[in-house]
Amino acid sequence: MAQTQLAILLTSVALVVIGLYAAIFVDNIIKKIIGISFIEEGANLFIVAIGYKAGGVVPILMPGMDTSWFASNAAYPLPFGLVLTSIVIGASTLAVMLALVMVLYRRYGTLSTKVMLADTSKQEEYNE
Amino acid sequence: MKLYDQIFDVVKQFKKLFSPGPVTNADVSGSITAEIFLIVSLVLSAILLRHVNVLLAGLVTFILAIVLISNIPLIPKFKIEQEDSLEKMIFYAVVTLSIIVVFMYWGGNLV
């Protein structure tokens, strides 16, 4: 395995772990969401790293290229296509989450998760 | 008599479970059913360990039964752990994730 690829994989693992840490231990909801989006980025980075090929070429077959040389030297294009889709989904999820946070911030006036997303089952059950 | 007092005490503790608001007899009987159901079903599923090792299954079942019965009422404790706050949900989700991954990576071939 090329050292570049190893470095990318380690980075993606670090991103996922940082994200999980933030999900548990950070109280500010915006920071928590940023942390959680790290997990998504870590997964994306990992999939990009699968397609990496040390010394490879861009996977576009140009006229005049030898097909067998191209097949053995081009990077694997499928992961790049997948990651593109995944990034779009991640962005829309992030947008919806932040929109919900905006609504809730107006209602509670705070960004603390402990206040905003606390247990609500008791409060609503027996209100006269 | 100690166990009897403890069981009697259980009903009193259910009051806190349903506060604010009154406690009806249907709720209390439901909670007692849940209590018994929880103990019996957890002990019963511990017997499944006999497919791994019979001795282990007997030991675990015995210990589990003693621990569960001496800790009644269990339902208030269970309910607090399964409330709606995000902190507890995320905590249990991440703990489960780490247990699954660690177990699969190092112990996935043991079964």
Place this chain on the structure above:
Amino acid sequence: MNELIPLMVIVPLIAALLISAFSKFNKVTKIFAFVVAICLPLIPLLSNYGLHYFGGYEPILDNVTSFVYHPAITYSFTFLQQIFIAMIGLLTFLVIFVYLTKYKEVSGPYLFLLFLGTAAVTAMLLTDDIFHMFVFFEILALAQVGIVAASSIDYSYEMALKYMILGSIGSPIMLLGIGFLLALTGSVNVTDIATAVHNGLVDATSPVFLTSLGLIFFGWLYASGLPPFHTIKSGIYSKAEPHGAALLQSFTVISMISIVLIMHRIYSTLPIFEVLIVFFSILAMILGVSMALTQTDFRRMIGFLAVGELGFIGLGIGLGTNYAITAGLFQALNEIIITALLFIGFGAIVNATNEVDTRKLGGLLAYHPKVSLMLLIAGLAMAGVPPLSGFQSKLMLVQASLNCGFPEISILAIMVSIATFVVFVKTFYVMFLRPKPKELEVEGKEVPRAMIFAMGILLILVIGLGLFPDVVVNGISSFVGGIL
């Protein structure tokens, strides 16, 4: 006519987009939504079984290894897909019918979410491509969050945000697992991956392969609401409008079985796979039902019961024999119908009384005899009382676990059924039979006819499947024989 196969996804997707774009024309939107909703259950019933290759890329035969590779996103349509897609289509039709008759001014975005969710689960059932499934799984999560946030119930935004945050932990982890599989096999087509695994091209005992199972399994736990996600799943059911909740639970069941069938095809050689599924299913059964017994909000109670019933499906698939998987899938079909009936029926009660706390209800039998009778039958069906449909599938599950040599699981399943029965007897007594509390004001409102109609159709299905289970079971059994 295999052209109809992609239409099952395209029709609700296009309808969703058109409705949200032209939602200001109220009347046209209503008629259009109604027509599309009628089409949804009809398309799968009219279509032939077969495969559909997007872009027309047929499978390629590798002459060196003599394996067949699938370059296109493939949809496969068999009896199982047909019955489940027809059921989800029927349910969508009923839910949209209830919604359209309830409000004069319909909301375009809400209809958009309902159709989007239906399209997403349909694609998840049809697809043979694990990444395609992931994409629609994420779209489904967005639609679910939207349906919850659109309700006017207190704290629905909070619950939607909690679901979303947990979802953004669950889904990337699943994506990571898919990435592991992609790295091992170089493909995202499930048939190709399964071929590679079963022919020894991938080392099935390598830690990377096992970890990919763990990661995808965690995503599956989130999708199906098994523990540790059972609290949030029951929470979102209780915070959605009742007809929305009826659809949400069917989304959950379908995403659960579609992901687990894909996992089964890839990982069925690993013994740990079945152990994991059975472990979490038993946990779901125990926790779901014991929590349902202590709830005072009846929407939350059905939510926990629905999660507990999911354990039965997982149990069937975890046991792994043909009979057990058939029983699990049949249980999934029954659960979709029964839980939808319960949600719509209890929604009618909320509609009439504006009250969800069982401690403040009582004596409703005199006011709503039809609804209460139908709810009683649905409750008995969920608890597994003969001759209703829940009885048939649960009996099959009990027999299957006995045949596999796990009598403990049979006893446990029977105990969970009894506890479910207790929940219903208790709730039915408290809500319908005991004297009406003085403070409770039952408004003179009639239950909407559309709700009675929807419940009636679902009830006919419950009784029909209970009396003639072979109509479905034989087809599912031959499908299961194909994947084993």
